[in-house]
Amino acid sequence: MKTKKNYITISKVVEKFKKYYPDISASKVRFLESEGLLSPKRTQSKYRIYGKEDIIKLDFILKMQKQYYMPLSAIREKINSVDFVLDFKNEDIVKQLKFDLIEESSISLKDDSIAVEELIKKLEIKESFLNELMNENVIYFEEFEDRKIIKSSEIEIIRIAAELLKYGIQPKNLKLFDNFSARESSFIQQIALPVIMSGSKESVVKATSIVKDLEMLLSNLRHLMVKRNNKAFLEQYK
Template identity: 25%
Template structure:
């Protein structure tokens, strides 16, 4: 895979690919040995990122937004507004959500606290605050998930508006409650699947529930802001 990409990007190194993985831009599977296994989709995703950097000089934040749009089936040659996915408010015809396989690969990404701080660009004090208020959490090995990278980035962006981790904790509380509701739907499905029933794939169902709850959350906030005007 590296040699294939080096034909177009001679200066590409393993370290560069691992950095992009840490940033959540590519999420290869892991073999039992721990080695990364890149699919054709992963290679094309890497190629898109590298071309966007080389040919368009897009920063990682803009590339990430473009990839978010691609995951929804939307492509564009114009850079999306940084920090916003290139996706419409309503789910378009033919749009696709992240697949269960993509979610599994994303969950395999783990970074150390130091790697998270470096990737997000925060110091130890800011990191400690995020952790103290439960916004990010380490696993049993003391590492963070790819989702924690996203959480830390958004919290850092909101800090520019004066919102500190102590203010943002309510989002964690609300999210945990939403997770509880989702589990009420998912657990019976998982149990039936474990017994051999031909129910829906729990991970595909989880993807759909996440999309719907996010859409509901956005709609409720938008409605509330509209009523406040």
């Protein structure tokens, strides 16, 4: 009888991630380990073995690099923080990769939300600030048994909003960015919808891939355009 392995080797990790991060390589994964970002277990013969937690961590690292241009030192800091423990429940990549070991995961997908009170303690933020973010629809919440519940995917938004507050940028100012993102999302949906409506077996998978690619490309485009405008602004005063 075939027994399921509860780990994969470095080559399998690269093979599976290649689809989502084409620039990944075994040497890169080893390098990330040497930099202290990953810590896979080893077999008796010193082979690296990657489990569920390593896979999620690697996805997080690659995502932070690709989407936010975050340096490894900052990613390392984030991984070691409380925030990452909360975000650890974001298993998008897990669902996509469909690793056997992950399908057997003990982490419940239903358990990806956190109560407002708990969040305030963990992020050390003011309740009024969080309420303002919810009132302005900057972050979304659900009500469950008279308690406000926030999805873990919203946590990064809260963290960034807290950082922006240091520059005097209030939650009400962020409404503007919600409007921008809604328009951008609608634009992407217009492109993805015909693919979904084609009705083929793999239409949703294909549309998901298109949406992810466009998210990344438009994010990069926006980033570069903002940078260009800011550069022009600063050059006026040189």
